[in-house]
Amino acid sequence: MATLLLTPEILVSIFLFFLFLCHWRWSKAQTITNWPLVGMLPGLLQNLSNVHEYFTWLLKHNGGTLEFKGPWFTSMNFMLTSDPMNVHNICSKxxxxxxxxxxxxxxxxxxxxxxxxxxxxxxxxxxxxxxxxxxxxxxxxxxxxxxxxxxxxxxxxxxxxxxxxxxxxxxxxxxxxxxxxxxxxxxxxxxxxxxxxxxxxxxxxxxxxxxxxxxxxxxxxxxxxxxxxxxxxxxxxxxxxxxxxxxxxxxxxxxxxxxxxxxxxxxxxxxxxxxxxxxxxxxxxxxxxxxxxxxxxxxxxxxxxxxxxxxxxxxxxxxxxxxxxxxxxxxxxxxxxxxxxxxxxxxxxxxxxxxxxxxxxxxxxxxxxxxxPLPFYQKTSLQSDILPSGHSIKPNTKMVLSLYSMxxxxxxxxxxxxxxxxxxxxxxxxxxxxxxxxxxxxxxxxxxxxxxxxxxxxxxxxxxxxxxxxxxxxxxxxxxxxxxxxxxxxxxxxxxxxxxxxxx
CATH class of the missing domain: 1.10.630.10 (Cytochrome P450)
Structure with missing residues (x-):
């Protein structure tokens, strides 16, 4: 059991957790940084208690669409958007x-x-x-x-x-x-x-x-x-x-x-x-x-x-x-x-x-x-696409629509x-x-x-x-x-x- 729990992934996670603690800012400033290895996850965790307002702030300062990068060894990357024309493209067109x-x-x-x-x-x-x-x-x-x-x-x-x-x-x-x-x-x-x-x-x-x-x-x-x-x-x-x-x-x-x-x-x-x-x-x-x-x-x-x-x-x-x-x-x-x-x-x-x-x-x-009532919708792209906002979408990209931010x-x-x-x-x-x-x-x-x-x-x-x-x-x-x-x-x-x- 001990061998199973101490997998390389878990050891890496522990290392990344301590790396994250080193960069923790108690002021909870609304910024986002794409760190080596851990991506943008520290900023998200830092603002998790106020995540809807955090995403809204990020989207307002990034033209309504943002590519979120998760830790390199995970599948936590996604494209976040509140742009109505992107939403129209994803949900209808x-x-x-x-x-x-x-x-x-x-x-x-x-x-x-x-x-x-x-x-x-x-x-x-x-x-x-x-x-x-x-x-x-x-x-x-x-x-x-x-x-x-x-x-x-x-x-x-x-x-x-x-x-x-x-x-x-x-x-x-x-x-x-x-x-x-x-x-x-x-x-x-x-x-x-x-x-x-x-x-x-x-x-x-x-x-x-x-x-x-x-x-x-x-x-x-x-x-x-x-x-x-x-x-x-x-x-x-x-x-x-x-x-x-x-x-x-x-x-x-x-x-x-x-x-x-x-x-x-x-x-x-x-x-x-x-x-x-x-x-x-x-x-x-x-x-x-x-x-x-x-x-x-x-x-x-x-x-x-x-x-x-x-x-x-x-x-x-x-x-x-x-x-x-x-x-x-x-x-x-x-x-x-x-x-x-x-x-x-x-x-x-x-x-x-x-x-x-x-x-x-x-x-x-x-x-x-x-x-x-549902603050997010999630979709996944089948094929490549270009959003009306100009963002390129690759196959199997996770799309997150922030209704709260809209x-x-x-x-x-x-x-x-x-x-x-x-x-x-x-x-x-x-x-x-x-x-x-x-x-x-x-x-x-x-x-x-x-x-x-x-x-x-x-x-x-x-x-x-x-x-x-x-x-x-x-x-x-x-x-x-x-x-x-x-x-x-x-x-x-x-x-x-x-x-x-x-x-x-």
Whole structure:
């Protein structure tokens, strides 16, 4: 065992670590130097706690695109960009040349062959399938019912509870519980009941967190290191495999239950699994693919990844921004009063009613512009290319698109780009201003544009309208607010608030 651990790579890593310590600058100045052997890694590590702002600073001072050089013995080199024309080229114009790539798929191998992790024909088939299912009116109605039911039976009781006791609550935790329950319900037809006043520890929800966090870790260490950890069953790989196993058991049990339910065909819900299994039984799908339990398992993992943390992150930053901008909150309430009240109470929050809240839509857009739920997108080039910025791209180059930085570029949004200004989204005629997706990219761009974009807005509007009309959200004084370094843009310390009812 000792011989295995003391490999040349590990010895070199130790040497480089001490070399790095020698050049450490505690001032954390925003500079980047391409050191011998270690490349630009010391600067990145030095600013890791503030990595999104660091990348933004670097991109602003390098014309929006930067070639990052990692240590010589690793595969940590990548091209970082926030240039909208480069984004347009990568995501749309030259889309076929920039798949997710094998390195991304290996890092997120727990997602299997699902839509988030797949390329080419497999991705194309799943994209078409989910487009059909998500646009079905029966599913849309079911989705609305799930969200409103979870608000009524889960969210409101919790907020009433913490309000009556006058205790602090972490809204980020509340929203993560909400979205985990709602995704499980809309995909599997199963409610894990994470969202309750007891704040229970749910094994498969915790397992998902472990799997996500430790998959992300793979991106920032040499591949041979995490593979060695996996072989030895230690460190982050041990946690990843544990979470993977627990979530697998949960999902496969749900699949087994769902198949039995569809055979009975009694009072079936319109969740995605029911739709898939029913259509395969009727011979309307490629049964060789969809009849596979692995396909259903991979689908669940991918939809959990797509729908749980993105929406909860969006809601968390939305409520922090609104709570710290009282004029914005007052205007949202004014529009709710104007469009959604019926004898002093909120109307049924359906799609038609919610579409009247143009200002709220603009607030959500402005929130995800500044704090995109996914701060980075990663692609890999298949062939050589020349970006619109003039940078040469070789085959197998890792491309990293910084969505966080794009929301902070004066060249895209003007000199007031750092301001929280929902009015930038409202036209003179009171309509939403259209911004091309390669400039406003939180929902991706081109062929991979998010299929759940409309549902995300519906869910966020229902939750935002309900909470803001019924409660005051007060930020705890002195609570630190900063983004975490993770797959989704969580708040590093959560969102600790106190809740008070508006109407007593």
């Amino acid at each position: 030259n889309f076929s040349n920039y798949p997710k790539g094998p390195e991304f798929q290996e890092a997120f191998e727990s997602l299997g062959d699902g839509i988030f992790n797949s390329d080419h024909d497999s991705w194309g088939y799943q994209r078409k399938l989910f487009h059909t299912l998500l646009k079905d009116n029966k599913y849309k109605v079911f989705f609305e019912e799930v969200v409103k039911g979870k608000v009524e039976k889960g969210l409101i009781p919790i907020l009433d509870h913490v309000s009556s006791l006058g205790i602090e609550v972490d809204l980020q935790d509340v929203f993560q519980r909400f979205t985990f329950d709602s995704v499980c319900l809309t995909v599997l037809g199963h409610d894990p009941n994470c969202l309750s006043i007891e704040f229970p520890i749910v094994a498969h929800s915790k397992a998902f967190n472990e799997m996500e966090e430790n998959s992300f870790y793979r991106h920032f260490v040499p591949k041979r290191w995490w593979k060695l950890q996996r072989k030895l069953q230690i460190g982050s790989e041990k946690k990843l495999l544990h979470g993977w196993k627990v979530l697998d058991e949960f999902v496969y049990e749900c699949i087994s239950t769902k198949r039995k339910e569809t055979l009975k065909k009694e009072e079936l819900k319109m969740d995605l699994f029911t739709s898939i299994v029913m259509e395969e039984q009727e011979g309307e799908m490629n049964s060789n693919i969809t009849k596979s339990n692995k396909f259903l398992r991979d689908t669940t993992f991918n939809l959990l990844a797509a729908g749980r943390d993105t929406v909860s992150s969006g809601l968390t930053w939305f409520f922090w921004l609104v709570a710290t901008h009282p004029l914005v909150e007052a205007k949202i309430l004014e529009k709710i009063k104007e469009h959604l009240l019926d004898i002093g109470k909120l109307k049924d929050l359906n799609i038609d009613e919610l579409s009247k809240l143009v200002y709220l839509h603009g607030v959500i857009c402005e929130s995800v512009r500044l704090f995109p 929301g902070r570029m004066e060249s895209i949004w003007g000199q007031d780009c750092l301001e929280f200004k929902p009015e930038r989204w409202i036209s003179k005629h009171g309509r939403i201003v259209h911004v091309p997706s390669f400039k406003f990219i939180p929902f991706n761009a081109g062929p991979r544009t998010c299929l759940g974009k409309d549902m995300t807005f519906i869910q966020m509007k229902i939750i935002a309208s309900t909470i803001l009309w019924n409660y005051h959200v007060h930020m705890n004084e002195g609570h630190p607010v900063s983004p975490s370094f993770s797959i989704a843009l969580h708040m590093k310390h959560g969102l600790k608030v106190r809740i008070c009812k508006r109407f007593v």
